[in-house]
Amino acid sequence: xxxxxIELDGITVRKARGLxxxxxxxxxxxxxxxxxxxxxxxxKTTLLNVIAGFEKFEGTLSLFGRRESQMRSxxxxxxxxxxxxxxxxxxxxxxxxxxxxxxxAIGRLGLFRSPGTQEREKAMRLMEMMRVAHLxxxxxxxxxxxxxxxxxxxxxxxxxPDILLMDEPTANLDIAVQKEVLNLIDEIQSRETLTILFVTxxxxxxxxxxxxxxxxxxxxxxxxxxxNTALSGDTLSGLFQYQLETFERNGRRFVSYG
Amino acid sequence: MAEHLIxxxxxxxxxxxxxxxxxxxxxxxxxxxxxxxxxxxxxxxSMSHAAFAGAVVGLLFxxxxxxxxxxxxxxxxxxxxxLSDRADMAPENVLGILFSFLMGxxxxxxxxxxxxxxxxxxxxWGSLLSLSGSDIMVLTLITSVLVLFVLLFFxxxxxxxxxxxxxxxxxVPERMIYYALLFLTGAVxxxxxxxxxxxxxxxxxxxxxxxxxxxxxNLKHFFLISAxxxxxxxxxxxxxxxxxxxxxxxxxxxxxxxIFAAACAFSPKRRSVKTQGKEHVS
Numbered sequence: 339x340x341x342x343x344i345e346l347d348g349i350t351v352r353k354a355r356g357l358x359x360x361x362x363x364x365x366x367x368x369x370x371x372x373x374x375x376x377x378x379x380x381x382k383t384t385l386l387n388v389i390a391g392f393e394k395f396e397g398t399l400s401l402f403g404r405r406e407s408q409m410r411s412x413x414x415x416x417x418x419x420x421x422x423x424x425x426x427x428x429x430x431x432x433x434x435x436x437x438x439x440x441x442x443a444i445g446r447l448g449l450f451r452s453p454g455t456q457e458r459e460k461a462m463r464l465m466e467m468m469r470v471a472h473l474x475x476x477x478x479x480x481x482x483x484x485x486x487x488x489x490x491x492x493x494x495x496x497x498x499p500d501i502l503l504m505d506e507p508t509a510n511l512d513i514a515v516q517k518e519v520l521n522l523i524d525e526i527q528s529r530e531t532l533t534i535l536f537v538t539x540x541x542x543x544x545x546x547x548x549x550x551x552x553x554x555x556x557x558x559x560x561x562x563x564x565x566n567t568a569l570s571g572d573t574l575s576g577l578f579q580y581q582l583e584t585f586e587r588n589g590r591r592f593v594s595y596g
Numbered sequence: 597m598a599e600h601l602i603x604x605x606x607x608x609x610x611x612x613x614x615x616x617x618x619x620x621x622x623x624x625x626x627x628x629x630x631x632x633x634x635x636x637x638x639x640x641x642s643m644s645h646a647a648f649a650g651a652v653v654g655l656l657f658x659x660x661x662x663x664x665x666x667x668x669x670x671x672x673x674x675x676x677x678x679l680s681d682r683a684d685m686a687p688e689n690v691l692g693i694l695f696s697f698l699m700g701x702x703x704x705x706x707x708x709x710x711x712x713x714x715x716x717x718x719x720x721w722g723s724l725l726s727l728s729g730s731d732i733m734v735l736t737l738i739t740s741v742l743v744l745f746v747l748l749f750f751x752x753x754x755x756x757x758x759x760x761x762x763x764x765x766x767x768v769p770e771r772m773i774y775y776a777l778l779f780l781t782g783a784v785x786x787x788x789x790x791x792x793x794x795x796x797x798x799x800x801x802x803x804x805x806x807x808x809x810x811x812x813x814n815l816k817h818f819f820l821i822s823a824x825x826x827x828x829x830x831x832x833x834x835x836x837x838x839x840x841x842x843x844x845x846x847x848x849x850x851x852x853x854x855i856f857a858a859a860c861a862f863s864p865k866r867r868s869v870k871t872q873g874k875e876h877v878s
Contacts, residue, residue, distance in 0.1 A: 392761070415766065422762065430865055431758075432633070432808075432815045441754065441755040444754075444755045444767075445766040449748075449769070497766050
């Protein structure tokens with residue numbers, strides 16, 4: 339296939355308070371794993387929202403070689419999965435972890451069809467892969483933040499998307515749990531055929547299978563290339579306007595915030 | 597006493613009131629599941645006041661109050677939906693303004709109304725004992741549509757209630773479900789102006805769902821418990837009002853509150869949260 343999976347050309351998002359995205363162009367090949375990284379207010383989430391169909395925009399956006407606007411067909415929506423930041427849920431809310439995973443299959447099933455054994459087995463398999471199978475019958479609101487994010491990942495993959503958009507999926511989790519979720523994301527990348535866009539502001543908490551980074555600053559793309567080049571002291575100091583040093587360990591670069 | 601009640605059931609107005617209790621309890625209780633789980637109690641308040649204001653305007657112009665109430669509900673639903681989707685306006689403020697505006701329209705209408713104000717007051721408090729055959733027909737129709745909606749779209753409803761944004765992104769017809777819900781709220785509220793009235797209906801749009809929230813994690817049971825508690829409040833309210841000769845709408849609301857308080861007292865969820873907390877500490 340010679341077309342790109344995601345193609346953005348001059349994407350601009352305008353709000354009363356100013357430009358959130360300013361002429362972003364980006365090409366992402368099939369099965370690529372790209373990090374969208376930048377400080378707060380850089381437009382990372384807005385960029386993800388444009389691709390997910392949550393945001394109006396100017397410019398051209400193509401998914402799977404077809405031009406798309408904010409309004410999408412169900413078919414296109416099914417091919418784009420979304421994992422949000424950890425969100426609040428009432429502990430008393432009547433939904434079990436397995437039922438929350440199953441909501442990922444509902445769009446694909448369509449109206450008037452109930453999930454069958456096939457969907458249930460797949461949901462259970464994904465919950466096993468995400469190490470939350472033992473929590474299947476627990477109310478979702480009673481799970482920890484990390485467990486809920488793993489449920490969220492299983493839910494997104496059950497949708498069988500071709501693109502997976504992740505908006506800071508490890509934010510607000512403690513460090514050990516962040517690492518565990520990142521490892522699971524690596525596992526997803528190795529097992530499924532997926533193009534992944536991963537939004538984060540934390541340079542030291544990246545999935546190891548992510549090789550390409552796009553750095554954003556105030557709505558503009560300031561870097562696009564290999565992750566280790568992105569994590570050079572000079573690039574980052576320019577981005578944050580704050581002197582940052584980086585060092586290498588086990589073949590990966592890390593940032594010292596000191 | 598029981599004989600006395602059974603005797604009363606031979607009278608047509610009492611029969612109608614009993615049927616209306618079942619229908620009103622069911623329809624309001626099913627809606628209350630959405631109101632409680634989607635955290636939109638203000639939408640319930642605004643809709644009930646829209647129905648009330650519309651009905652008063654209807655009386656003013658010699659128009660069927662149910663129809664005019666319903667039309668204003670639809671208008672409010674049409675305004676509310678898109679406004680609450682806009683990120684630059686806090687929905688609480690929009691609802692607060694809308695709600696007070698509708699209240700203003702209703703009271704203005706009542707002030708201008710030169711004829712007897714009894715009919716307008718009836719719309720406010722409801723009057724279970726003076727329902728017409730067509731009131732019952734409309735209630736039956738709307739309750740059936742609502743029940744059918746819940747049965748047919750149960751899995752979509754679950755996905756939308758869990759998270760509207762995620763549902764929309766994953767190909768669930770979220771807008772269709774959400775707007776259908778707003779329109780059904782309008783229809784239920786305006787058709788119940790004659791039973792419990794535009795002011796007291798709000799209790800029935802929250803209490804049954806809040807009761808179910810105390811008792812179950814299973815969404816199917818949630819709808820059932822909610823319906824049973826809604827019907828229970830309506831029927832027991834009617835019986836109490838008949839025996840002690842009290843206003844029926846007020847009795848229904850007070851019974852609803854009593855049921856909710858009982859559910860809180862016996863809630864297994866609260867108990868499990870408490871014990872879990874203790875386990876956590878130890």
